[in-house]
Amino acid sequence: MQALRHILGGRARFGEPLAGHTTWGIGGPAWCHGRAHSAAEAKAVVRAAAKAGVPVKALGRGSNLLVADGGFAGVMLSLKGELARVEIEGQTMRAGGGAHLPAAVKLAARLGLSGLEWAAGIPGSVGGAIAMNAGASGGQISDVLAEVDLLLPDASRQTLPAAALKPAYRRGGLPAGALVLMATLRLGAGDPQAVAARTRAVLERRRASQPLDRRTAGSVFKNPPGDHAGRLIEAAGLKGHSVGPAVVSPRHANFIENQGGASAAQVLQLMDQVRHKVRERFGVDLEPEVEVVGHV
Ligand SMILES: Cc1cc2nc3c(=O)[nH]c(=O)nc-3n(C[C@H](O)[C@H](O)[C@H](O)COP(=O)(O)OP(=O)(O)OC[C@H]3O[C@@H](n4cnc5c(N)ncnc54)[C@H](O)[C@@H]3O)c2cc1C
Secondary structure: OHHHHHHHHHHEEEEEEHHHHOOOOOOOEEEEEEEEOOHHHHHHHHHHHHHHOOOEEEOOOOOOEEEOOOOEEEEEEEEOHHHHOEEEEOOEEEEEOOOEHHHHHHHHHHOOEEOOHHHOOOOOEHHHHHHOOOEEOOEEHHHOEEEEEEEOOOOOEEEEEHHHHOOEOOEOOOOOOOEEEEEEEEOEEOOHHHHHHHHHHHHHHHHHHOOOOOEOOOOOEOOOOOOOHHHHHHHOOOOOOEEOOEEEOOOOOOOEEEOOOOOHHHHHHHHHHHHHHHHHHHOOOOOEOOEEEOOO
16 A cells, blocks of 8 residues: 555545446445556556555546446556557557547547547547457457557566457457557548548437437447347337336447446346346347456
């Protein structure tokens, strides 16, 4: 505890409720929530945590996480400062793992660089997008990823070409426990107006079909091969089905809305009911896309 305070000062917060760090607004306390502003700080945190036998997990924008009501018994580490910057040189984007993905999308669109249009409206971080190979509208981050600078659980640094990760559908292929400190993305030269128009079109499609004004974590389940989880859930008659304030979105059946004060246990119960009903009706086993963190 002392070591983390020494490294991060007031940026190490013990017992910090994670509900304030997730888009669902759900989650118990982290033993420690830290904000590292440089690679050296992140490295020192990982080393100190390893010495204390405490796990470290990267926390981006918490937009794909269901944090347990009991919280997380380790260090949730957010990357800020120079690890949250986005810079462009020619057609190459260098982004910190903690950089806001919408900011990267906006910058690319402003400069007429193509390759990130599909990501418009995904409220995550660059590191989070790489960790789960975020994708939409026919694109995914692995299509433009060239290289990652990683911090490994033994506090060593490693630079890997994207090809070494072997990403798959919603799986980034990062080494276990690796933190993305920086990423290099190769974008294409495009016509600024055309890139901006494509980015806007993606956003508009999203606004028309997703409950963007509600507290959600995006798609709850992965799409099964050749189908859409949302279609199956809707066809099972589950739109609007709820467990307390956790509600299958009436707008998009693969989203669960926290309509006010939902617990992780309630969301998990609702997810179980949805899986059960879809399996019963269609014989399809839905696999969660959101990641459950901590002890449930
Ligand atoms: C309204 C809405 C729409 C969405 N639409 C989409 C969509 O179209 N497509 C899609 O793929 N997702 C979508 N999502 C889900 C989510 O936004 C993405 O998965 C996003 O990439 C997650 O990033 P994050 O920073 O929030 O990650 P978090 O939720 O904070 O973390 C997710 C995982 O990434 C890891 N991680 C985070 N940062 C790092 C890092 N620097 N290094 C290593 N690992 C890290 C975490 O440890 C965790 O395992 C949506 C979510 C919402 C709320």
